[in-house]
Structures are given as structure tokens and as C-alpha cells.
Amino acid sequence: MRQSAAPAAPVRARPLPTSIRTRSSFIALPVSASAWPREIRRLDRGGGKEKVQALTEQRDRAARAFSQGLAHGGAGRHDLALECFQEATEHDANHVAAxxxxxxxxxxxxxxxxxVGMLRTILDRIPDQPDTLFCLAGALNELGDYPAALxxxxxxxxxxxRHPGLxxxxxxxxxxxxxxxxxxxxLRRAIVQDPAAATTLNNLGAAFMAQRRPADAERLYRRATIMDDTVPAYRKNLGVSELLQGKLVSGFRHYEARREQAIWGSNRSFPGIPEWRGEAIAGRTILIxxxxxxxxxxxxxxxxxxxxxxxxxxxxxxxxxxxxxxxxVAGIDHLMTDGDPLPDFDxxxxxxxxxxRLARRFRPFRAAFPISARSRTLRAGGPIASRATAFALASIGRRADRNGPFPLKRWLRSPRSRACASTACNPNLPLSAMRLPSSAS
Structure with a gap:
């Protein structure tokens, strides 16, 4: 069997849907509630009965369109709701609720x-309106304007x-x-308001992880997993928190949930060839x-x-x-990259x-791997210490994740690769001392 190794295509997460509010009392005092009666009374005193009747009919049409928009939005017919709310604002430019x-x-x-533009026009009319501020922050967050949202x-x-969801x-x-x-x-206040909210527990766990408190994060991730074990992110995050504490067996087991996430782009499939699940491997060829x-x-x-x-x-x-x-490197029979033809494998x-998959009880193990004589010298950087390379590349993982792929060859030419050697050459450096993937929700 000859196959070509194609890179895994990244899967983008779909944004969470935004619920349509189906009640008309979310604005404390719509402008239209006071502007219309004043305008009608003014015209009535001036003898403009025809204008009063026209304004009344226009107000009624706006109210009917608004009610229809609420009904369509509550039923999930968003295109029709959009038309109705637009019609309501055309009939009544001061209809803030619409x-x-x-x-x-x-x-x-x-x-x-x-x-965002529509919400800002509302704030121009009613400054500091709570619902509008909250919705505007959510829209700005989705646009990636995090400072403005905050x-x-x-x-x-x-x-x-005490605004709901704040x-x-x-x-x-x-x-x-x-x-x-x-x-x-x-986040602690949010948990007090809803102790059964697994999402909030997961988010507070992320705050603890950022504070380098993996034990506290583990407790929250475990509670979130118990409340809802169908969300792979909770189990994956639990695994990361355990790995950072050296709980390798359970940590790797829970970390497998990462592959169930829709946003995970590292899974590959080879039709007709099974995935290895830890069964006997002797005499078989395995592609890693x-x-x-x-x-x-x-x-x-x-x-x-x-x-x-x-x-x-x-x-x-x-x-x-x-x-x-x-x-x-010891243990690799055949080394290849994406685009190379694949040999047969089982x-x-x-x-x-x-x-x-190995499912064995781990002990602290060496942080590096043996490098052969011919790979000890790289054209880009000359002699290097393998343990120093492993330590440094792992240590800067967070920065590399933010700034894109890490330039390995450029780093090997830098003084940093030599400066970390004394720390990294500890032959018994455990995995828990290394940087592991950060917890993403």
C-alpha cells in the first residue's frame, strides 16, 4: 500500500449562537414610550387631527412589526425577525427596543x-443602558476587540x-x-450564583492554571467533568492539570479527550488502517x-x-x-515528513x-533523548546539547504558540541555546518540570 502523507487540515470552531431576547421589557424606558404621547398631545392641541391619526397609525404599524419580530426571533426565524425589526425602526425611528x-x-x-453600530446608536440615546452595554461587549468580543469589550x-x-451574566x-x-x-x-461570584454551571467551573480552573495553581484547577475541572462528561474540553483540561503535578498515568488518560474536540486539527485518518489502541505491537509496523x-x-x-x-x-x-x-534517534526505524510517500504499515x-497507549506506571524520566554522532552537529548551529535543546524549546512553548511557528534554526544560532544547557542537562529532569500544552477551552 502506498499513500501520500497529507497534513492535517485545521478545524475551525463555530461561534456559539446568540439567543434572541423574546420580551419587550428589557429597555427600562424606551424613547418611543414618552416621545409619541407628547407629540400626539402637541398636535392635538394645535388642531392637527389628521396628523394625529397618521402618527397613531404609524405607531401601531411599528408596534405590530415589533411584535411580529419578537415572535419570529423566538421561533428561530431570524431572517424574518430582521425584516420586522427593520420595518419597526422605519415606522418609528425612536423605537429603542426594536x-x-x-x-x-x-x-x-x-x-x-x-x-455594534446599532448598539452604539442606542447608547447615544440612552447612555449607560445595562442591556446594551452587555450586548455591545459581547459583540466586540466576537470581533476580537477585547480591550473595548473589557x-x-x-x-x-x-x-x-448584579446584571445577569456580567x-x-x-x-x-x-x-x-x-x-x-x-x-x-x-468567576467565584458566578459560581455562587450558579454552582452547577460546569462552564464557569472550567473558566475558573483556567484562571487557576494561569496563576500556576494546577491542584486548585484540577479540583474544579474534576467537578466540571462530573457535572457534564460530554464536553471533551473539561476532561482535556483535567489531564493538563494532572500532568503539571506529575500525575502522569491519569493525566495522559484524560488528556486523550483533546482529540474529541471539534477545534482539534491534529487528528489524521488512514482509510483501511486501524489506529493502535495499546494492544500487542510485537512484529507490527506502526506509523507515529x-x-x-x-x-x-x-x-x-x-x-x-x-x-x-x-x-x-x-x-x-x-x-x-x-x-x-x-x-x-534510538527507536526510529524510518523518519519522514509530510509529502513523502508512506511505506506500508499495520x-x-x-x-x-x-x-x-503504553499504559504503564511512569517514573521520573530523562528530559532528553540520545542523539547520534551524525545528528549532533547541525548545519545551522554547530554542536548543541540535546537536553538544552529539549528544555529550551519546551520552555518557550507559550511564546511560540502566540507568535506562530518557532524558528528552530535561528534559535540554534542564538546564545540562548547555550545558556540553558546547565539547567537542562539534569539527567533526571521529570516531565512535570517541562512546559506542557496550555489548557484551551
Whole structure:
């Protein structure tokens, strides 16, 4: 069988739907509630009965269109709701409730920039209106304007600190602003308001992880998993928190849930060839493919030697940047990259799933792998220390994730690769001392 190794296509997460509000009392005092009667009384005193009748009919048409829009929105007919709310605003330009619901529908339909503009016109008419501030912060967050979203939430906290959903949204906004200590208080309040909210438990766990409190995060992730074990993110995050504490067996088992997430782009399929689940491997050829970043590959490639010791023939599909470094590594029978023709193999699995598949009791193990004589010298950087490379690439994983792929060759030429050698050459450096993938929801 000859196949071509194609890179895994990333899967983008779909945005969560925005609920349509189906009640008309969310605006405390719509402008139309006071403007229309005053205008009618003024015309009536002036003897303009025909104008009064015309305005009354126009108001009634706006009210009917608004009611129809609420009915369509509540039933999920968002296109029809959009038309009705637009008609209501055409008949009554001061109908703030119609404008607000129109913004909700636009946001739901993905027209967030238009929704933001509509919400800002409402704030021009009614400054500090709580529902409008909250909805505007949500739309700005979806557009990626996190500082502006946080500013509106902080403004809302001053005028309506008990607004529904504020604590959860404020906590998440503070997390995005890299302020996990400030995010803890609103997220704790959100849990008090709804102790059974698994999502809130997961978010507070993320704040604890950012504070480097994996034990506290583990407790929350475990509660979230018990409340709703159908969400893979909760189990994956639980695994990360356990791994950071050195609980490797249960940590790797829970970390497998990452592959169930819709946003995960590292899964690969090979039609007709089964995935290895930990069964006997002696005498079989297994394809192991890389997952995530360069540092992850360097940390986990050591497990191929364990597979080799169990009688397997190993094929490793790695990133192009690591070919020179991994050439001759013990445990790899055949090294290749994406685009190379695949030889025949009997089963496959992801590199970072190998520890769980082996299902053995872990002890602290070496942080690096043996490098052969011919791979000790790289053209880009000259002699290097393998343990230093592993330690450094793992340590800068967070920065590399934010800034894109890490330039391995450029790093090997930098003084940093030599500066970390004294720390990284500890032969018994445990996995818990290394940087592991951060918990993403």
C-alpha cells in the first residue's frame, strides 16, 4: 500500500449562537414610550387631527412589526425577525427596543460590525443602558476587540453590578487581558450564583492554571467533568492539570479527550488502517505522526524507543524543521515528513497518545533523548546539547504558540541555546518540570 502523507487540515470552531431576547421589557424606558404621547398631545392641541391619526397609525404599524419580530426571533426565524425589526425602526425611528432586538439578530446572523453600530446608536440615546452595554461587549468580543469589550464590562459593573451574566463575562474578559488574579473574584461570584454551571467551573480552573495553581484547577475541572462528561474540553483540561503535578498515568488518560474536540486539527485518518489502541505491537509496523509543536515532539519522541523495545517497527512522521535533529534517534526505524510517500504499515497513532497507549506506571524520566554522532552537529548551529535543546524549546512553548511557528534554526544560532544547557542537562529532569500544552477551552 502506498499513500501520500497529507497534513492535517485545521478545524475551525463555530461561534456559539446568540439567543434572541423574546420580551419587550428589557429597555427600562424606551424613547418611543414618552416621545409619541407628547407629540400626539402637541398636535392635538394645535388642531392637527389628521396628523394625529397618521402618527397613531404609524405607531401601531411599528408596534405590530415589533411584535411580529419578537415572535419570529423566538421561533428561530431570524431572517424574518430582521425584516420586522427593520420595518419597526422605519415606522418609528425612536423605537429603542426594536433597535436593540435588531442588533441581537444582526449579531446572531454574523453581521457583528452592523450590530455594534446599532448598539452604539442606542447608547447615544440612552447612555449607560445595562442591556446594551452587555450586548455591545459581547459583540466586540466576537470581533476580537477585547480591550473595548473589557472597558464596556467594567463600565457595566459600576452601574449594574448584579446584571445577569456580567460576572462570567467579566471574568473571561480579564482572562483574555492576561489578568487571571483579577478574573478570579468575578468567576467565584458566578459560581455562587450558579454552582452547577460546569462552564464557569472550567473558566475558573483556567484562571487557576494561569496563576500556576494546577491542584486548585484540577479540583474544579474534576467537578466540571462530573457535572457534564460530554464536553471533551473539561476532561482535556483535567489531564493538563494532572500532568503539571506529575500525575502522569491519569493525566495522559484524560488528556486523550483533546482529540474529541471539534477545534482539534491534529487528528489524521488512514482509510483501511486501524489506529493502535495499546494492544500487542510485537512484529507490527506502526506509523507515529507528530502533533502540536516542536517542543512537544522533542519531549515525546523518547517513547518510540519503548515501542521498539516491545518489538515494533516504527515509522515517525515529523516536522521538517526537526529532521536533522532526529536523524539517528534510538527507536526510529524510518523518519519522514509530510509529502513523502508512506511505506506500508499495520497501524498508526499520534505521538502524544503513545504514553497513554503504553499504559504503564511512569517514573521520573530523562528530559532528553540520545542523539547520534551524525545528528549532533547541525548545519545551522554547530554542536548543541540535546537536553538544552529539549528544555529550551519546551520552555518557550507559550511564546511560540502566540507568535506562530518557532524558528528552530535561528534559535540554534542564538546564545540562548547555550545558556540553558546547565539547567537542562539534569539527567533526571521529570516531565512535570517541562512546559506542557496550555489548557484551551
Amino acid at each position: 433597535r436593540f432586538n435588531l442588533a441581537l439578530v444582526l449579531r446572531h446572523l454574523g453581521r457583528r460590525t452592523e450590530a 472597558a464596556h464590562l467594567l463600565q457595566l459593573e459600576k452601574i449594574a453590578p 460576572d462570567e463575562a467579566l471574568g473571561l474578559a480579564l482572562l483574555r487581558a492576561e489578568a487571571p488574579w483579577q478574573a478570579e473574584a468575578p 505522526y507528530f502533533e502540536q509543536g516542536l517542543g512537544d515532539t522533542i519531549q515525546f519522541v523518547r517513547y518510540l524507543a519503548v515501542l521498539k523495545a516491545r518489538g515494533a517497527r516504527t515509522i515517525f512522521l515529523c516536522q521538517p524543521e526537526l529532521v536533522a535533529l532526529l536523524a539517528g 497501524c498508526h497513532t499520534s505521538l502524544m497518545s503513545v504514553p497513554d
